[in-house]
Amino acid sequence: MVCLKIVRVFLPVLILACAGCTQWYYTLGQEVAVSEPATLEGKSLAATLATLGPPLRFAAGDGGLVMAWESWRIEESSIGASLGVAGADFLNVDWGSAKIRGDFLLLTFDKDKKVSAVARVRRDDSLGSGAAIQPIYGFVEVTSVDDLLEPLPAHDWGAAQLTRLPEVLNLSQQPGLGNTAIEQRGTPSAVGARSQAWED
Amino acid sequence: MLHRLTLSVVLLVVGGCAQFVSERGVEVTWNERTVTQFERGVTTRTQVLNTLGPPSQVVAMGDESVLYYLNESSRGQGFITFVYNRFELSATYDRAVFIFGPDGILNEFSTYIARDE
Numbered sequence: 001m002v003c004l005k006i007v008r009v010f011l012p013v014l015i016l017a018c019a020g021c022t023q024w025y026y027t028l029g030q031e032v033a034v035s036e037p038a039t040l041e042g043k044s045l046a047a048t049l050a051t052l053g054p055p056l057r058f059a060a061g062d063g064g065l066v067m068a069w070e071s072w073r074i075e076e077s078s079i080g081a082s083l084g085v086a087g088a089d090f091l092n093v094d095w096g097s098a099k100i101r102g103d104f105l106l107l108t109f110d111k112d113k114k115v116s117a118v119a120r121v122r123r124d125d126s127l128g129s130g131a132a133i134q135p136i137y138g139f140v141e142v143t144s145v146d147d148l149l150e151p152l153p154a155h156d157w158g159a160a161q162l163t164r165l166p167e168v169l170n171l172s173q174q175p176g177l178g179n180t181a182i183e184q185r186g187t188p189s190a191v192g193a194r195s196q197a198w199e200d
Numbered sequence: 201m202l203h204r205l206t207l208s209v210v211l212l213v214v215g216g217c218a219q220f221v222s223e224r225g226v227e228v229t230w231n232e233r234t235v236t237q238f239e240r241g242v243t244t245r246t247q248v249l250n251t252l253g254p255p256s257q258v259v260a261m262g263d264e265s266v267l268y269y270l271n272e273s274s275r276g277q278g279f280i281t282f283v284y285n286r287f288e289l290s291a292t293y294d295r296a297v298f299i300f301g302p303d304g305i306l307n308e309f310s311t312y313i314a315r316d317e
Contacts, residue, residue, distance in 0.1 A: 022285040029293055030314060045299070049310035054297040058268070060261035113308075152293065154270045155224050157257040177257075 019081035026074040045113040057182040065109040072102035096143035097129035215280040225271040230296040243306040263302035
């Protein structure tokens with residue numbers, strides 16, 4: 001009977017409050033298989049590939065090869081509630097946050113295909129948060145990690161070769177398509193090499 | 201009365217579930233048996249292309265060239281309830297890279313299949 005009473009009380013409160021929480025967890029790639037990347041410096045391309053496997057991103061420029069391996073865990077949480085209990089049925093309050101954990105290993109190779117530089121970025125930090133009071137429907141997302149979830153650029157290579165002429169001429173400025181540059185996930189498109197890329 | 205209430209609770213709290221799979225890129229043909237055919241200093245670019253098919257990406261590196269094969273597999277599942285939704289998505293990257301010299305002979309290669317782990 002007590003249980004029934006609790007349910008009777010709890011359910012209407014829940015429905016009135018209309019609160020809900022959503023969590024997304026994204027795991028991208030496997031852990032980068034080296035604990036001390038500095039030990040790779042001076043190693044041959046063959047030894048590096050044997051240790052780390054094929055890279056996830058790479059480019060070949062005049063200066064030599066650039067390769068990158070990455071592994072990420074991204075968490076996105078949001079909570080929303082109706083302000084009906086406060087007498088404002090038409091308003092919702094939303095709050096959300098996102099965080100990222102993982103690492104990005106970048107290696108450059110010289111003309112002799114020896115590792116000439118090693119850089120590793122480890123992240124375990126917040127990607128930001130947001131809050132909103134919105135009428136009836138959540139028109140604005142309070143968090144977004146879409147730019148961090150994009151497929152690897154190698155998938156775009158074939159299609160990119162078939163785009164219209166002005167775009168094809170600018171492909172060399174498109175990071176990840178094989179020439180000149182690679183970039184990390186979530187790099188803003190208005191800076192660096194991307195600022196030269198052709199956009200409609 | 202109790203049954204009706206229980207049903208209401210179940211419908212409200214246990215909403216539903218979802219499962220999704222997404223595959224991008226080329227078919228994973230670089231399994232262990234196939235890869236043993238390739239030999240550094242012997243295998244040609246034509247042989248690799250004939251065996252594995254068109255790559256995801258071809259990169260020119262001066263006189264040398266690189267064939268890059270990539271398959272991106274994303275698997276996810278989630279459950280949806282009235283008060284809490286949770287989704288998990290995991291992406292794995294099966295890939296192979298082949299580097300050829302100016303004569304089109306295989307200099308270096310490396311392959312990886314996540315599902316084998």
